[in-house]
Amino acid sequence: MTTANTESTGVPGVIEPKIGEELLSVEGLVKHFPIRKGLLQRQTGAVQAVDGLTFNVTRGETLSLVGESGCGKTTTGRLLTRLLEPTSGRIVFEGKDISHLSEGKMRPLRRDVQMIFQDPYGSLNPRHTVGKIVGAPYKLQNVKTEQGTKKAVQELLELVGLSPEHYNRYPHEFSGGQRQRIGIARTLALRPKLIVADEPVSALDVSIQAQVVNLLEDLQSEFDLTYVMIAHDLSVVRHVSDRVAVMYLGKIVELADRVSLYEKPMHPYTVALLSAVPIPDTKRKAKQDRIRLQGDVPSPINPPPACRFHTRCWKAQEICKTIEPPLVELAPGHRSACHFPENATPEQEATAQAAAKEDPATSKQNPAG
Structure with a gap:
């Protein structure tokens, strides 16, 4: 939830306000998935997953998207992170239109926009160790850390409530809640400004959900994070949100x-x-x-x-x-x-x-x- 925060701009004596500024703006966002049939694969229709969304997200707040299954929440989250290409509409992040940027131009922005996935079992590569999974963002973005990647990863593991000794273990050795913490650590590696959390606690036991929700709130306060939370549990949404958007059929x-x-x-x-x-x-x-x-x-x-x-x-x-x-x-x-x-x-x-x-x-x- 929102707290009053400020951040240094790097210029002596100048402080940039964090809360109240528009971080993300969405205007007329549309995503239709074509339905093709026949030998020539002609389009015969389209699944109107997202059909004309307009909203904005300010720095430091939590905006939750809620609704029944199939209403377009997850598709919206994937559009915001540009894992999907919009059919039409605009996505503006920090004043820059990212709606149709190429993969190459989107790569630097991946540092600022990250996603927490719903399934803590399917989102982690079972063949990789925790150290390799959490350290992957540093390698992909060619980011050098002061004390090396291993030390940075171990600090991230401690930050999310795990032990540095887990560095060499594999995902199958952890519970669902611990796996989700690993996913959160990976998301935090590059210190993003916006995190899209796609039902981050829906696959967890009720006893673990509160712990993960509290962790996300603590991290938001510590790192001035902005969340777009996708959920269907209205009790969780009420606890974590500043604003709520209710979706129905896109x-x-x-x-x-x-x-x-x-x-x-x-x-x-x-x-x-x-x-x-x-x-x-x-x-x-x-x-x-x-x-x-x-x-x-x-x-x-x-x-x-x-x-x-x-x-x-x-x-x-x-x-x-x-x-x-x-x-x-x-x-x-x-x-x-x-x-x-x-x-x-x-x-x-x-x-x-x-x-x-x-x-x-x-x-x-x-x-x-």
Whole structure:
């Protein structure tokens, strides 16, 4: 979570503020995976994994992407780290457009943008020792350390809660939590500015999850890290996030700070997700209304027109089938893409509907609007 930090610019007497500056900006990000059939492999359709995301990430904060499986969270993370090439849209990192940079031009930026993978078993090469795995970034980026790579790796292992003696061991000798710590150590080797964490604790036991989450928070405070956290566990998200973006079928349907989103969610999909979060207090649990969405998530190959959630929404009306609601700010820092937002005043609801009719992109896609 965000703390007040500053960093020296290298110029005597000049201190550069860390918090509040925009580190990453995403505008209209799209990723469609083509579907090809036949002998000539002609394109017959496309999987619309990510379809028009716009958001920004400021230095030192944690932005979490949440949603059901298949909503495009992991694809978004791979786009941000340029492990995937965007179909369209812009990704701007520290003022530089990295959307379509070649591999050669992206190589220096790999120092600043790193990723923690979901599977601590599949993300480590079983044939390499821990020392070789964690030291790989130094070799790939040709980075020299003062006391040698081995010493630097051993310091990283200590930093993430492992022993320097683990340097010569292999991944199969460690538990799941320890393997994830090894992956985190590898990610930290080049002191990145942005880390995309793809469900870093979902494959771990509950008893280990809290330890890894606390480790990530400690590292953020110590190294002024910025996180884009991908998760489906809303309890974990509430603990680590500054802001939360809720995704559904490749689109962001709600974006707000943590407190506002959990206490006063505005999009019906967010309300349904939060109603499924387990509550340990039996008295509070009895008062909670569990919302069970009807039907399955539509296919991203042929998503519903206009509002993509209208096929499962209990508040859907005709306008939801003809006009796509834009992601509009209904309260300070709280954006929602819904014609009939929950927990909203009549003025906020009127603002949402007026914005949909005035939005040029919406009107173009939906002539009925």
